Amino acid sequence: MRTPPQPAKKVQVLVVMGVSGSGKTTVGKALAQELGWTFIEGDDFHSEANVKKMAAGTALSDEDRDAWLSSLQEQIVKALGQQIGAVVACSALKESYRHRLKVDGRVQFVFLNIPFAVAEERLKKRKGHFMPVSLLESQFETLQQPEGSDYINVDAQQSPQEIVTEVVEKIRK
Numbered sequence: 001m002r003t004p005p006q007p008a009k010k011v012q013v014l015v016v017m018g019v020s021g022s023g024k025t026t027v028g029k030a031l032a033q034e035l036g037w038t039f040i041e042g043d044d045f046h047s048e049a050n051v052k053k054m055a056a057g058t059a060l061s062d063e064d065r066d067a068w069l070s071s072l073q074e075q076i077v078k079a080l081g082q083q084i085g086a087v088v089a090c091s092a093l094k095e096s097y098r099h100r101l102k103v104d105g106r107v108q109f110v111f112l113n114i115p116f117a118v119a120e121e122r123l124k125k126r127k128g129h130f131m132p133v134s135l136l137e138s139q140f141e142t143l144q145q146p147e148g149s150d151y152i153n154v155d156a157q158q159s160p161q162e163i164v165t166e167v168v169e170k171i172r173k
Helices: 026-036 048-055 062-081 094-101 116-125 134-141 161-173
Strands: 012-016 037-040 085-088 107-113 151-155
Touching: 012 062, 012 094, 026 037, 026 107, 026 161, 037 048, 037 062, 048 062, 062 085, 062 094, 085 116, 107 161, 116 134, 151 161
Parallel strands: 012 085, 012 107, 037 085, 107 151
Antiparallel strands: none
16 A cells, blocks of 8 residues: 655645636546545535526626635635645636635645636536536636746646646645
């Protein structure tokens, strides 16, 4: 049995962010497994009304996202308070959303940067998810490209394992 790698001393929560189809869940689960951390699926915290709205092809407003972001913030605070590592999959498209999730310096963001055409192709092939391809354009319009030392910017066209390797190397530096 393989011993899980030791988590980084400073980073305790990674928020894997990006547009729909960028691979947040796939990469987030793989990162959590690699690090021996807990995985938190942001989609699980959307209200039923928000899921229905998105499934019907209507983009969420900032007001729609408010309770969802509060729930995710609570999950991050809980993980930090319990001193456990966590990986959160969350679109976090706007800087103001990321600001809410960045409760302290132990939270770092992994931006899965992907071209529109690649994300669109992935969404067309995806089955069983409430997010329709028709909302992808609104996600790219909403996306405020993250910049700065709080972000690990990775090419989401790489394989999940390549992304995990890159992220783990960066958080350990």
